[in-house]
Amino acid sequence: MAMIQEAVLGLLAREPSHGYALWQTLQSWSVDETIQSSSVYMAIKRLADAEAIEVVALGPAPRHGERPRHTFAITDAGRDRLDRWLSQRPATVEDLRLRIAIAQPADDLAVLIDWVNQALIDTQRRLGAAPAAAVEEAASWESACALAMSTLSFHELSARAQWLAEANAQLRRLHALATANRGA
Numbered sequence: 001m002a003m004i005q006e007a008v009l010g011l012l013a014r015e016p017s018h019g020y021a022l023w024q025t026l027q028s029w030s031v032d033e034t035i036q037s038s039s040v041y042m043a044i045k046r047l048a049d050a051e052a053i054e055v056v057a058l059g060p061a062p063r064h065g066e067r068p069r070h071t072f073a074i075t076d077a078g079r080d081r082l083d084r085w086l087s088q089r090p091a092t093v094e095d096l097r098l099r100i101a102i103a104q105p106a107d108d109l110a111v112l113i114d115w116v117n118q119a120l121i122d123t124q125r126r127l128g129a130a131p132a133a134a135v136e137e138a139a140s141w142e143s144a145c146a147l148a149m150s151t152l153s154f155h156e157l158s159a160r161a162q163w164l165a166e167a168n169a170q171l172r173r174l175h176a177l178a179t180a181n182r183g184a
Contacts, residue, residue, distance in 0.1 A: 010102030016073040052078030
C-alpha cells in the first residue's frame, strides 16, 4: 500500500489511535502485500513532523520494558490535506480501494464513481478499436493477450462501478440514519 500517509490520515479522521492499531487495520486491508510496521511508523513520524497529526495521549506501555503508546489524532492541517486528496480523482486502482476503505457515512463517493466510469469509457474505447471477435483472428499471441486483458479490465471495472453505486447508496442510507438519530 503505497499511500500509507493518506491511509493513516483517513483512519485518524475516524478516531484517535496509536501506531500499532493503525498498522493492524492497514494490514487487514492489504490483499496483495504485507504492510511493514516500520512503514506505518515512518508515515506517522512524517505526518507529525508536517503537523498533520498530533499526540493527544500517552498511554501505559503494553508490556513491561516497552515504550508507552502514543495516541494520535488528526489536526486541522491534516484534515485539510486529507480533504484535498479525497477531492482529487484516484490515480490508481489501489488509490480507489483505499478511498473506499476510509469512506464514512457522510462521504460522497461521486468522485470515485466518476473515476471508475471514466476508466470504463477508456477501456470500452480500446476494446472498440479491436472487437472481441479479433481475439480469434489476432495476428500474434501478444496481441491476443493484450485484447483479452482489456476485456478482463472492462469486466472488472464494470463490476467495480456497480459495487461503488451500491456502496454509495448504503453510505447515504447510513448518513440519513445517523442524522435522524442525532435529531431524535
